[in-house]
């Protein structure tokens with residue numbers, strides 16, 4: 001599998017907390033990788049460094065031929081918008097916008113007309129089983145619906161990688177499995193890589209491969225052939 005995203009010797013500290021120590025991991029194109037480990041181990045920090053949300057104190061992050069950690073803030077934001085999709089534990093939707101607008105607005109940033117973005121947003125919400133949510137605001141949605149909308153928003157612009165930080169952590173197991181099932185089915189169908197932070201072993205079982213983080217140290221399991 002060709003490497004898409006590669007962290008090499010990445011370290012990140014917050015004050016005296018060494019959240020990540022010398023982490024070296026690779027994400028292949030189209031690969032679904034679970035990042036697991038106990039609370040506070042450094043999983044989110046690793047995800048944020050790979051996604052260009054955080055800049056590491058040491059080490060390198062490569063996205064294809066691009067050295068992510070050397071880009072300035074604007075360039076990283078642009079790259080994230082174009083090439084990455086992100087799903088947070090609590091959706092991270094804009095509360096003032098409807099579900100449809102939450103999905104459509106990033107598409108308009110990407111250059112689609114309002115009408116085309118609205119149409120694509122509707123299609124994506126339908127695909128994720130959240131068509132009925134289109135006119136509603138996040139405050140009017142269930143946790144599972146919020147995550148479906150967040151997944152639609154993360155996938156709609158055709159990213160190469162989706163980063164999901166405990167995307168089902170706030171949901172009961174049935175809703176969680178449905179959301180995760182939809183995310184992975186859509187991503188696998190499109191060859192989109194997924195980096196999935198979880199401390200739930202059942203969730204990790206959906207992945208092709210696991211990166212286990214303990215005390216800031218990341219260990220990769222070998223690739224599983226499907």
Ligand SMILES: Nc1ncnc2c1ncn2[C@@H]1O[C@H](COP(=O)(O)OP(=O)(O)OP(=O)(O)O)[C@@H](O)[C@H]1O
Nearest residue numbers: 014017019037038039040041042043044045046199
């Ligand atoms: N912005 C921050 N400021 C200060 N400390 C931080 C910050 N972000 C993370 N940390 C600390 O870094 C360590 C790793 O945090 P991180 O969120 O990466 O762990 P995690 O494995 O994702 O944990 P959880 O499963 O509880 O979300 C923790 O000790 C945490 O308190």
